[in-house]
Amino acid sequence: MKKILDTICDKVQGPLSRLAVKISSIKFIQAMAETFQVLIPLLILGSFSCLFYYLPVAPWQNFLASVPILVTAASKIHMLSLFIFGLFVLILLPNRYAEKLGMKDTLSVTPVTVLTYLVLTPVDMWMDIPVTWIGQQGIFSVMIISLLVVRIMKWMKDKNFGIRMPSSVPQFVSNGFNAIIPAAIIVPLAALLGAFMEMTTFGSVHNIIFTLIQGPVSSVGISWLGQIVSNVLCSIFFFFGIQPGAITSIFEPMLTAAGLENLAAWTAGLPIPHLFVGGYTNLVSTGSLLYAVVAILIFAKSERYKKVAKFSLIPSFFGISEPMIFGVPIMLNTYLLIPFLLTPILNGILSALVVSMGLIGPYTGVTVSFIMPFFFNQIVTSTTPIAAAVWQVIQLVIDVLLWAPFIIIMDREEQNRIQNLKLHDENQ
Template sequence: MFSAFENFMNKYLTPIANKMDKEVHLSAVKKAMVAMTPLLIIGSFCLIPEAIPNMIGENNIVSQWILNNLDTIYIPYNVGMALMSLYVSAIIGYHLANSHKLDVPGCVSMAIIAYLMMAVEYTEDGGISRTYLGPKGLFVAIFASLVAVELYRWCKKKNFTIKMPESVPDFVSRSFEMIPISVIVIGFFLIIRIICINGLHTMPPLIFTNILAPLVGSMDNPFAVTFLQMLRCLLFFFGIHPSVLSPVTSPISTQFLAENIAAVQAGKEAMHFFCPGPESAFGNFTGTGVTFGLVFWCLLSKSKAQKQIGRVALIPALFGINEPILFGAPIVLNPIFFIPYVICGGIIGTIPYWMMHFGWLSCSIFTPPYVGVFLEGYLTNLDPMSIVANAIQLVLSILVWYPFFKIYEKRELEQEAMNMAESNSAISEEDAKLLDDLDLDF
């Protein structure tokens, strides 16, 4: 049965995953979201000082200084996460231009202006509102950037450009080349904006919000998150890195994190649990599938090979990296480990999400770097219950992996005994040389 399932995965799912990973548009989106990691970390850091007066009281010099300088403390957030969509559009334009071997400055400028055509909203005093320049404009930024670069490529292919003599400097030639392309790109997105505002009486980003609302809303459902975590484990079990899903999941989790931070800034409670921080600190606790239980039993194994694998995998596991145990034990394509890794690992990895859903654990307001187990979970929300949640995951992982590891260990010990017997019964090199010297003919 497992063999048939493996063949099905290799025949149908693996090619799809490989194509998704190599597809230039999805790749550009994934790289753009990864590039946002520093902004997420820095933006999240801005919330930490505000929490200090609540911890040590307001009637002291430190708390008073923080409260009097909150506007300054929030500047990195206001120019970082609050303008996230603007940066995403530029980075998508950059990577897509490289993939298509187009002029990078031209594609980046077209991606940015296309996004701004869709997202800019004016205030009553004539200023520009930041409403859709941050996370709320993320999906329209992705759409506008991808379409703008594709329009740029189409114009180049159809020669809708102004050709200058070869004697004209290259930078001048490229500027004139961009004129008709700019007209087409700006005109295209201006028409979309007019249709949305005058025809549908709404801003373009809200159209995307309404269309994607079922998908975005579903990720605040613990059942959906559990299914997603199992899917990630399933992909990794067959050697496919779960990052192939990030072009779809990262914009949602990033938007939720930004909304949590904005809510806390406004004195409200963070409500979204599907965020980048919990994904790493809880979903991938000790690695995708919460594989510390296997590392633990490998360290105590009677099998010399498995004990050595446990020693190699221990330190990486404490920092959320489990490739050594995935490919060393191995877990990948090992039928014995399918249930504890894919099914149980997916469930254990989402226990803290369920705790957040029921209000037993605070939602994330921070995406910490890899700082090790327990500490990383605590930093996501500054809630001591995060340590308890990780401890529950650790104990359950050890319990779940035990029977499956014992089955595998028994097979490994039998194989080692067989190898030892064959080694002991074999003729030594010295005896073989002696027999050759005798030149016996029989």
Template sequence: MNALVDKISKLLMPFAKFMNTNKYITTIRDTFVLYMPFIMVGSFASLFSSLLCSDTIGLAAIDIFSWLTLLQPAFNALNFATISCMSLIIVAILGGLLGKKNGMKSYTAAGIAFCCYISLIPQEVQATIDEASAIVSNTLSASSFNAQGLFLAIFVAIISVELFSFLMKFEKIKIKMPKEVPEGISSSFNAIIPAAIVLFLMAIIGGMFKSGTGYYINEWFYNVLQAPFHSITETPLGLIIIVFMTQILWWFGIHGGMVMSSVTEGLMIAGLAANIEAVNSGAVATHWFTKAFNVTFLAAGGSGIVISLLVCLILFSKRDEYKQISKACLIPALFSISEPAMFGLPIILDSILLIPFVLAPIVTGLFGYAVHYFGLLACSTVDQPFGLPIFIRPFVGYQSLNVIWICLMVFVIAFLIYLPFVLISNKLYEKEKKGE
């Protein structure tokens, strides 16, 4: 077993180190973490718009609360600003964070990334004819602001900021100002030519791409890269791969959720945003892989559904230390905090618990997929803040009482998977006591 652990560790450690230290991956991860509060606000704005302000299905349908319809435009505007415009905000945040890591002023890098992105997305031409003249103006296509533009936003932010950082190293292309000029103004003039090169280059590339292919770059990115990648991850096989990598990293003492978040967070945010827009337009939400799915079927009671293991140990373990540690870890697990159990029992590098720790969330995840596939639970349209207790957090995400018994099923399934291995641990413990 030790030899196998060593071999797997040699394979995983470079991957984990790369995911935790790579400048671009960590910046993408930090960007989605920073944007999460906006997603929560936007999803709740959509929820309030329907539950409170709708005069057909909401509280406003009651005469005494009819005044709530006056608030609907405000909630809709908030939802548009946070959900429908997420790509615009993501590109700026990502550009700013990456620029800061490159030793640049974050707001300059954010502005470069933002302007480059705007120059690449569709711009609808509108003509207004009055008595004097025809006025032609460009209006941005709102369909390019939402989650469909996330992949392009990420690539544009990285490429534009890195190119700008590279050009800023050449002193000969900087406009030098006298020493008497304040530093802020001097820095702005220094950046004029590098910024112009990056912006013109991006705009020219976007125009040439459109002329050559007939598609805007964001449309190509979504159809060729983002949509297929999202479709693959929203399959049983994709789910198994994500969960397996997360759990196996955890078992080796590496925060699997954090390592994989640069992949999963973007997918969950994009899925949630697409669901919200679908519901707001009168369609049906179809993306099941969201944060609500994660906290309900993959990490309920902690990563690996660890709360089921704790209950199993309390009821059936013959090791007093396991019982006492499990009781101490139970309260954090009620809030889906698994670190005390990971390092306290410990689950990490425990050869007996490896199989159920990996297997339990895979099985419960597939159960969650089946629940959505057969229509027992509608796809989530609301994000939830971390720290809510089990049952309450999934209920907020799905707004359905069905999620309560579904959560109970998840805990039972995980419990039954852990139980045989706890009994095996008991037999090994008895042999140790007998000195066998």
């Protein structure tokens, strides 16, 4: 069996590495990944601000009632960070993408892209800009329009569509003038398109993108099956020593948008729309490999594996898997390939059943860092924190039992190897 797996791995490793390089080299995906990484502090701050003033615990709510200024401050942070999250993406993404494309002037693309997006957005003229399309519903629209505007501006600048200023003019002033003609073409055309769309039943370009792209794609990506697929792919990439950022960056916008919808529904007292996002991802994810650490500590006898497991225990508890991936190693270790792939499948199916049956409640959409410790990532994200945390512990036990026979086989091989070395030394 091991020889068969070794042969398969030898054939798969090269093509998979090339695929990862291709995906990771897509400049827009790079820009998108960097944008969401930069915005993680806002997601966490907004989520915990929401949790601060909305936590449904009677003594805490009584305390907040006596200090209303705390509620005002926390709710303001929550609203202005998460309800207009798409706007922050709109500000950052064009700049990051322009830099990836090698544009010298990366600053001017941001105001042009923001204005283009806004003129495509239905507004109450002279009064306000509705938050619908600068919130979670507009994230895909933000990405598509950022991609198009930056690409068009780059093409125009490459073709010298701009006002060239003398070399004596400061660079930032020259960049501004150089963007005038692209802006004068892109923005009015977008405004005409936006005005036309308001006269149709769709209402806006954003609504078309949401209806035809974001809705269908997200419904698959944030389903229990989508979670299994994404995590199995991450396991495959990690097995070959490839960081799975190429996979996570594709799914991250969908999960972020769905999590924000959950959070909005939760704070409004409405039914939570998405069952398999937020803290649910911590149940499916191969994540920290804590189960592998525990399995080795319980079932392995060789000093080599036990030392690695002891060293990896604390990092794994905080969601860091690299010590196990490269220390055991799990990378290219065909003894552990099967459980490494089976774990997210088993976790995904069982957790989906548990959530669907209502044994644990849906997730609020509160965002936590990937280093939020095991058990606690359920406490702060679930509408039924104790039940969710208990289920995570039960799931850990199941995963340890899944890994146990494979760890034992691998450990026996290691012991036999050591024994053979000793016999060889004695014979010498």
